[in-house]
Amino acid sequence: MPRKTKVPHTYVIVFFIIVLAAVLTWIIPPGKYVSISQLTDGVEKTELKFFYKQNLPEPHQEAFKSSPQTWQIFSALFKGFVKQSNIIIFILMIGGAFWIMNQSKAIDAGIFAFLRFSRKLGHYRLLRVIGVDNLIIVMVMLMFSVFGAVFGMSEETIAFTIILVPLAISMGYDSIIGVCMVYVAAHLGFAGAILNPFTIGIAQGLAGIPLFSGIEYRIFCWVLINAIGIFFVLRYARKIRLNPKASPMWEEDAHWRHHTASENMTITYYTPKIAWVIFGIILTALIIFSLLYPVSTMTIGNSRFSLNVMPISTALFAVTGVVSLRKSVHYFILLLLGFTIIYLIVGVMAYEWYVMEIATLFLAMGVASGLAINKSADEIAKLFLEGVNDIMSAAIIVGLAGGIIVILAEGGVIDSILYGLSKAMGNFGKVASIGVMYAIQTVINIVIPSGSAKAAITMPIMAPFSDLIAVSRQATVMAFQFGDGFTNMITPTSGVLIAVLGVARIPYHKWVKWVWPLILAVVILGFLLLIPTVTMELNGF
Numbered sequence: 001m002p003r004k005t006k007v008p009h010t011y012v013i014v015f016f017i018i019v020l021a022a023v024l025t026w027i028i029p030p031g032k033y034v035s036i037s038q039l040t041d042g043v044e045k046t047e048l049k050f051f052y053k054q055n056l057p058e059p060h061q062e063a064f065k066s067s068p069q070t071w072q073i074f075s076a077l078f079k080g081f082v083k084q085s086n087i088i089i090f091i092l093m094i095g096g097a098f099w100i101m102n103q104s105k106a107i108d109a110g111i112f113a114f115l116r117f118s119r120k121l122g123h124y125r126l127l128r129v130i131g132v133d134n135l136i137i138v139m140v141m142l143m144f145s146v147f148g149a150v151f152g153m154s155e156e157t158i159a160f161t162i163i164l165v166p167l168a169i170s171m172g173y174d175s176i177i178g179v180c181m182v183y184v185a186a187h188l189g190f191a192g193a194i195l196n197p198f199t200i201g202i203a204q205g206l207a208g209i210p211l212f213s214g215i216e217y218r219i220f221c222w223v224l225i226n227a228i229g230i231f232f233v234l235r236y237a238r239k240i241r242l243n244p245k246a247s248p249m250w251e252e253d254a255h256w257r258h259h260t261a262s263e264n265m266t267i268t269y270y271t272p273k274i275a276w277v278i279f280g281i282i283l284t285a286l287i288i289f290s291l292l293y294p295v296s297t298m299t300i301g302n303s304r305f306s307l308n309v310m311p312i313s314t315a316l317f318a319v320t321g322v323v324s325l326r327k328s329v330h331y332f333i334l335l336l337l338g339f340t341i342i343y344l345i346v347g348v349m350a351y352e353w354y355v356m357e358i359a360t361l362f363l364a365m366g367v368a369s370g371l372a373i374n375k376s377a378d379e380i381a382k383l384f385l386e387g388v389n390d391i392m393s394a395a396i397i398v399g400l401a402g403g404i405i406v407i408l409a410e411g412g413v414i415d416s417i418l419y420g421l422s423k424a425m426g427n428f429g430k431v432a433s434i435g436v437m438y439a440i441q442t443v444i445n446i447v448i449p450s451g452s453a454k455a456a457i458t459m460p461i462m463a464p465f466s467d468l469i470a471v472s473r474q475a476t477v478m479a480f481q482f483g484d485g486f487t488n489m490i491t492p493t494s495g496v497l498i499a500v501l502g503v504a505r506i507p508y509h510k511w512v513k514w515v516w517p518l519i520l521a522v523v524i525l526g527f528l529l530l531i532p533t534v535t536m537e538l539n540g541f
Helices: 010-027 072-083 085-102 106-121 125-130 132-151 157-170 175-191 197-207 215-242 254-259 273-292 309-327 329-351 355-372 377-410 414-423 430-447 451-468 473-489 495-504 508-535
Strands: 031-040 043-052 296-300 303-307
Touching: 010 072, 010 377, 010 508, 031 414, 043 414, 072 085, 072 377, 085 106, 085 157, 085 355, 085 377, 085 495, 106 132, 106 157, 106 329, 125 132, 132 157, 132 175, 132 215, 157 175, 157 254, 157 495, 175 215, 175 473, 175 495, 175 508, 197 451, 197 473, 215 473, 215 508, 273 309, 273 329, 273 355, 296 309, 296 329, 309 329, 329 355, 355 377, 377 414, 377 495, 430 451, 430 473, 430 508, 451 473, 473 495, 473 508, 495 508
Parallel strands: none
Antiparallel strands: 031 043, 296 303
16 A cells, blocks of 8 residues: 655644745845936936845845855744734734634624625525525625735735634535635735735835826726636635635545534523623713714825714714624624724724734623623633634644744845846847746745735836836736735745634645646736736727
8 A cells, every 4th residue: 555645744844945035045146226316417317236245235234144044044033923923912812702703603693693694695596506605705706805915915814714614514515615715815816916015005006107007907907807816716615615625625625514513502692791792881882982083084096085983983882782682692793703803994994903912902802702602711711812722723833823924034135136136137029028027026026925025126227218118107017916915925034824724724735736827827827917908909008
């Protein structure tokens, strides 16, 4: 009998990548991009120029610390945790908060109610032909794709993974479908960004073209990218629905099946008096916030509009809170989750919230849920620690992955890799040149997963180069956009991807094996969508 090949543990795979990064610091000469100011026709201009370490001008040479990495592969693990500390803490707080909420069985009650509702929809012939589950998957994916395209949703997907993976399992699918519904959808939108200020906004600003110009063609691209992604997911979903054991996650998903196997009869619907007290406290707090922030200025891309979000949402909470508590505390806790998501969106779009504020919001939701089901402070603390322990492995892998970037940065080779790739463009035709730009941005995304950081480094180089080869700067921005987006779904240096896989309990090697055909398809599609930007007259190009 042939011996079955054993795939290394995810921690081991990440450590080997760190070792490989250290080897590169011995092969690639260190260098750095430096901002150089000079007078041209009486006007001071600043541009980025690359220098190898030995040629760096003062005082940059003295300030540039780099060395080939050896024993630092171990200290990089520590520094990786420090570098990714905000995401690690975010994961732990989210895990603890949801564990408290899960103790109420509110999620179970919500899933049962949702499944009952979806079965009723199956009575309609049209929906039965389309497939109710297919419709649900498509609608959820489109929603998160819009979030990714409009305001760059990324880190927030970690929290939603905890909700959608159990839902996917309950619908008869697997954890991969759950991750696709939120993470893959958000990053399909991220790649086909329409108004994302963190990628399109920064890149177009640095390229010196009007913000969010060329939006018509980008909307067209967003539609095609999502069509391919959703088709791929639905085809896989059909396969798993017909044969659940065909899923590569069948064994690992036993954890989720255990948590979603409870029957409706096991849930006792009730509303303790303390839940009404918690409702009153939250409503009072919302009324105060409504008085302090009666108008919120929402930002979508380059557009801004004012809306009375807090007063309107407070009034809705007052009405729906009473209705939910009259039914059961389970529905009240689901209502808390729903309003938490609403305030998350408002916070991101109106008040520039990031992981700290989002984690704080979910923690408050978790504590309120625990109090609503009459748990004592000690019991809530114990449940929080159980949740932290349950999700600890996801937090650890994020810290380990952070060590990869630490090694490359301390070896001083990140800018050298970028410079070498930019030199590879040479003298090509327009289509070949835009393709090479796209390939370079795709490779760089593995080294620099931050879209904002990559835009700041690459656009000052790529934009002037596009002028030399008579390619529009708008096309160059799209090459950056696609190169920045697609590989986020596979690169091991993405802390968000590693965190989502950790939360969903999907081993990295299984994810890569499953997702690479989708990545290949959208990468090829990205290149095909770039061709019209240099061969046709498009508005904004």
